[in-house]
Amino acid sequence: MKVTIDNLTKKFGDVVGVEDLTLHIDDGEFVAFLGPSGCGKTTTLLTLAGIYKPTEGQIRFGERVVNQVQPKDRNIGMVFQSYALYPHMTVFQNIAYPLKLKKVAKNIQHERVEQVANVMGIGNLLDRRPGQLSGGQQQRVALGRALVKEPDVLLFDEPLSNLDARLRLTMRGEIKHLQKDLGITSIYVTHDQVEAMTMADRIAVMNGGHLQAFDAPDELYSRPKTQFVAGFVGNPPMNFVSVEVSRSNGRFVAETDLLRLEVGGDRGEGAAGYNGAVVMGIRPEDIQISGAGDIAGEIFIVEPLGREDLIDVRVGPHSFLLLASTETQYQAGEGVKLKFDMEKVQFFDPQTEKSILWQQ
Amino acid sequence: MTLRGALFDRAKIKPDEVSASVQQDLIEALRLGLISILILLLAAFLFSGVIGPLFALGSVEETVTDVLTRLALLALPFVAYIAAASVARRYTWSDTSKALGLALTSTIVLFLLISVGAYAFDYGVFAPRPSLQMTLSQTEAGIRVEAIVPGGAAETAEMQVGDVITAIRRDAVDLAAFNLRLSQSEEDAPLRLRFLRGDEEMQETVRVAIVSDKQIRALLPGLVIALVFTVVIVFLPGQWAPYIALIGLLTPLLIGYFWVIIATFSYRTEGLVPLDSKDNFGGFTLENWESIFVGNIAGLEFNIWPILMTSLSIAVIMTFAVLLVSSMAGYALSRMNFPGRRFFLSFTLILHGFPAITLLIPIFIVLLRLRGIPLIGQHIGFNTAGGIAMVMVAFQLPLGVWLMKGFFDNIPWDMERSALIDGASRWRTYWEILLPQIRPGLLALGIFAFIGGWNAYIIPATYSIGTGLSNLPVFLNELIDETAPVDWNQVAAVGLFQLIPIFIFFIFAQEYLLNIYAGGTKGSS
Numbered sequence: 001m002k003v004t005i006d007n008l009t010k011k012f013g014d015v016v017g018v019e020d021l022t023l024h025i026d027d028g029e030f031v032a033f034l035g036p037s038g039c040g041k042t043t044t045l046l047t048l049a050g051i052y053k054p055t056e057g058q059i060r061f062g063e064r065v066v067n068q069v070q071p072k073d074r075n076i077g078m079v080f081q082s083y084a085l086y087p088h089m090t091v092f093q094n095i096a097y098p099l100k101l102k103k104v105a106k107n108i109q110h111e112r113v114e115q116v117a118n119v120m121g122i123g124n125l126l127d128r129r130p131g132q133l134s135g136g137q138q139q140r141v142a143l144g145r146a147l148v149k150e151p152d153v154l155l156f157d158e159p160l161s162n163l164d165a166r167l168r169l170t171m172r173g174e175i176k177h178l179q180k181d182l183g184i185t186s187i188y189v190t191h192d193q194v195e196a197m198t199m200a201d202r203i204a205v206m207n208g209g210h211l212q213a214f215d216a217p218d219e220l221y222s223r224p225k226t227q228f229v230a231g232f233v234g235n236p237p238m239n240f241v242s243v244e245v246s247r248s249n250g251r252f253v254a255e256t257d258l259l260r261l262e263v264g265g266d267r268g269e270g271a272a273g274y275n276g277a278v279v280m281g282i283r284p285e286d287i288q289i290s291g292a293g294d295i296a297g298e299i300f301i302v303e304p305l306g307r308e309d310l311i312d313v314r315v316g317p318h319s320f321l322l323l324a325s326t327e328t329q330y331q332a333g334e335g336v337k338l339k340f341d342m343e344k345v346q347f348f349d350p351q352t353e354k355s356i357l358w359q360q
Numbered sequence: 361m362t363l364r365g366a367l368f369d370r371a372k373i374k375p376d377e378v379s380a381s382v383q384q385d386l387i388e389a390l391r392l393g394l395i396s397i398l399i400l401l402l403a404a405f406l407f408s409g410v411i412g413p414l415f416a417l418g419s420v421e422e423t424v425t426d427v428l429t430r431l432a433l434l435a436l437p438f439v440a441y442i443a444a445a446s447v448a449r450r451y452t453w454s455d456t457s458k459a460l461g462l463a464l465t466s467t468i469v470l471f472l473l474i475s476v477g478a479y480a481f482d483y484g485v486f487a488p489r490p491s492l493q494m495t496l497s498q499t500e501a502g503i504r505v506e507a508i509v510p511g512g513a514a515e516t517a518e519m520q521v522g523d524v525i526t527a528i529r530r531d532a533v534d535l536a537a538f539n540l541r542l543s544q545s546e547e548d549a550p551l552r553l554r555f556l557r558g559d560e561e562m563q564e565t566v567r568v569a570i571v572s573d574k575q576i577r578a579l580l581p582g583l584v585i586a587l588v589f590t591v592v593i594v595f596l597p598g599q600w601a602p603y604i605a606l607i608g609l610l611t612p613l614l615i616g617y618f619w620v621i622i623a624t625f626s627y628r629t630e631g632l633v634p635l636d637s638k639d640n641f642g643g644f645t646l647e648n649w650e651s652i653f654v655g656n657i658a659g660l661e662f663n664i665w666p667i668l669m670t671s672l673s674i675a676v677i678m679t680f681a682v683l684l685v686s687s688m689a690g691y692a693l694s695r696m697n698f699p700g701r702r703f704f705l706s707f708t709l710i711l712h713g714f715p716a717i718t719l720l721i722p723i724f725i726v727l728l729r730l731r732g733i734p735l736i737g738q739h740i741g742f743n744t745a746g747g748i749a750m751v752m753v754a755f756q757l758p759l760g761v762w763l764m765k766g767f768f769d770n771i772p773w774d775m776e777r778s779a780l781i782d783g784a785s786r787w788r789t790y791w792e793i794l795l796p797q798i799r800p801g802l803l804a805l806g807i808f809a810f811i812g813g814w815n816a817y818i819i820p821a822t823y824s825i826g827t828g829l830s831n832l833p834v835f836l837n838e839l840i841d842e843t844a845p846v847d848w849n850q851v852a853a854v855g856l857f858q859l860i861p862i863f864i865f866f867i868f869a870q871e872y873l874l875n876i877y878a879g880g881t882k883g884s885s
Contacts, residue, residue, distance in 0.1 A: 050781075051780065070785075071783075080778060084774035084777070086775070086793055097779075101783035102783055145782065
């Protein structure tokens with residue numbers, strides 16, 4: 001089922017939840033809404049579910065305009081962060097509830113519930129009550145309940161936030177696999193950019209009620225259209241530093257009081273057109289500690305991540321996060337030289353925060 | 361000192377370094393005792409010297425401050441002994457003799473101190489007491505006057521040594537009864553004594569005098585009590601303390617219940633002791649209960665079953681009406697946003713605190729007018745079950761609405777949204793998803809409403825005429841009003857009869873109330 005959101009605005013009194021959101025989601029696509037708390041992603045999701053009515057704009061499921069359609073008539077399934085299982089019903093009754101409301105015959109209900117429960121690996125828990133289940137099991141029940149009525153659209157509201165880290169990893173894979181298998185159009189709200197990157201076909205990055213970008217994960221990563229997207233997508237986050245880019249002798253140079261970096265031609269050209277400072281962004285993996293580097297800094301903190309070390313290097317007032325191999329044992333306070341991969345830097349307009357390199 | 365050093369130093373403290381020498385402990389015990397004495401004296405002064413006079417300034421007559429003062433002074437020595445013994449309790453199980461010695465020493469010191477205070481201020485055992493100012497002794501013939509204080513009350517009344525007192529007025533007395541009677545008399549109260557002088561029976565009226573009577577030996581029983589009390593405190597396991605306090609507070613209540621139960625099964629009671637016609641223990645009977653079902657108590661004829669049914673229907677109707685309206689209103693107030701919601705909420709709270717009794721007369725007028733409306737008037741007006749039910753439900757609603765709103769507030773929004781998305785209508789969500797989750801709340805409110813309806817007196821009594829609509833409490837009042845002399849054992853039986861359904865109801869409901877619901881949600885919503 002295609003889901004089309006056109007110029008959606010949702011206000012609560014004077015408070016704007018989402019403003020002028022336009023998204024076209026293809027049939028069978030897995031889309032993640034990514035953004036910090038309060039960015040409007042859950043509001044959008046609940047508007048899609050029909051819990052909220054749009055203030056302005058239009059939502060279409062396929063060709064049907066659903067603005068005024070009640071949630072129960074939208075044929076959607078939803079998984080909540082809190083799971084929202086019905087505590088007074090058994091697992092079986094929980095999963096069967098949507099079917100019961102659809103007035104499906106009892107024997108078919110049984111068949112369907114057992115089928116779904118087996119797919120979810122909770123076939124042996126049907127007589128239990130939600131209170132007797134672990135978090136992961138509750139999550140599966142919630143997913144089963146959302147799936148049992150074969151919804152046209154599946155909505156996920158941060159479904160993995162309450163699970164422990166290990167289980168989250170497992171469930172992440174399972175949900176993605178299930179979604180691909182069933183081919184149900186899915187919308188997944190999360191503030192965890194790793195979840196969004198790993199699961200989604202496309203990510204809608206939102207901030208302050210506005211859509212920042214809507215693109216495939218690797219596209220978002222390598223060609224961020226706004227500074228917010230650049231900073232939000234990627235872990236550890238991108239380093240930002242304010243520089244002035246100028247052309248000298250046919251080369252482009254990015255400068256601050258302490259740094260002087262040569263920029264590759266295609267990236268430098270756009271930035272050099274700007275009068276005054278621009279924001280330069282560089283990802284941690286694009287900075288190396290190297291004897292051949294030309295920027296001297298001092299190590300402030302070393303955070304071992306196991307596979308590599310996350311190192312915070314201070315260059316004057318600027319702080320750069322970078323990743324270094326664990327083979328060299330760096331110590332806090334140690335002086336190092338940095339080498340920036342200037343082919344991968346991003347430039348943003350400091351006023352509009354839009355990318356200078358990738359115009360929309 | 362470094363953080364590390366600070367942490368380390370504490371860990372180095374050994375147990376025996378904490379324990380102090382005996383002198384130090386004794387001083388600490390006495391200090392604690394003294395502090396508690398001072399605090400209670402201050403409290404007593406506050407009640408009698410500050411708050412009491414303030415009330416008096418406003419011409420308010422009250423005995424509360426007086427009672428509190430007496431209570432503080434009564435508790436004073438015991439609190440002091442407990443405070444002092446608390447130091448000794450540290451050694452109860454490690455060094456029992458030290459604990460006992462410490463506690464008893466401090467108790468004796470504190471006892472002496474308190475006694476000196478009592479002596480100085482004419483308080484407690486040294487307080488002036490009612491006296492007839494003559495020495496008496498019990499003989500076989502009666503109470504013999506052994507000596508008379510010159511110029512005292514007895515001499516004024518022309519009593520003589522050798523008189524044998526037999527009675528006060530017409531009540532025969534022995535020495536114990538005489539002293540009891542005397543101790544309860546006020547100053548200048550006349551006691552008409554019957555006595556034998558020689559063989560002649562005579563009467564004299566002696567006026568009670570209040571005399572200071574400072575006898576040191578009166579302290580002895582007090583000291584014994586103090587020492588025993590201290591020993592008990594020293595050995596009392598700490599975890600018993602809450603139970604002892606609980607039992608102490610519950611005892612008056614329990615005695616009341618015991619009396620009601622005993623009284624219903626006996627002809628007559630003296631305190632808690634059932635007595636027969638000859639004042640001997642016994643006299644058990646089922647007559648009190650029998651007459652309820654026979655329908656005749658001291659000539660008042662009635663049929664208990666319609667009365668019971670009225671009570672029951674008021675309670676049941678009220679329970680259902682209150683539950684239905686409260687839960688729906690509570691749901692709306694919890695979940696929906698509409699103009700006037702905040703006002704309605706605060707107004708409900710005010711209504712809950714409003715003394716409903718003051719509305720009796722205006723509501724009476726309203727019900728009277730309602731009676732005049734054709735058709736409906738016969739069901740909801742004055743002197744109808746519907747009218748009574750309506751008023752009683754209305755009085756119960758503010759509490760119910762608030763309670764229900766609170767319970768609904770605790771159900772995460774996601775639960776409701778989930779049900780709506782699963783395909784339920786709003787009504788069905790309320791009925792199938794939300795109501796089952798607030799079952800403990802519904803039960804609690806249901807019990808409140810049921811008991812409220814079952815015990816309802818003032819509203820049924822006010823808005824109904826005649827016995828046609830009277831329920832058990834109204835009948836109970838009728839029973840007291842219309843029988844003379846009132847047979848209280850009979851009244852107790854009707855009271856206990858009224859309690860039975862509540863008792864049964866409670867036994868079943870309690871299990872549900874204690875059943876804490878296992879939740880199916882995790883995290884916030």
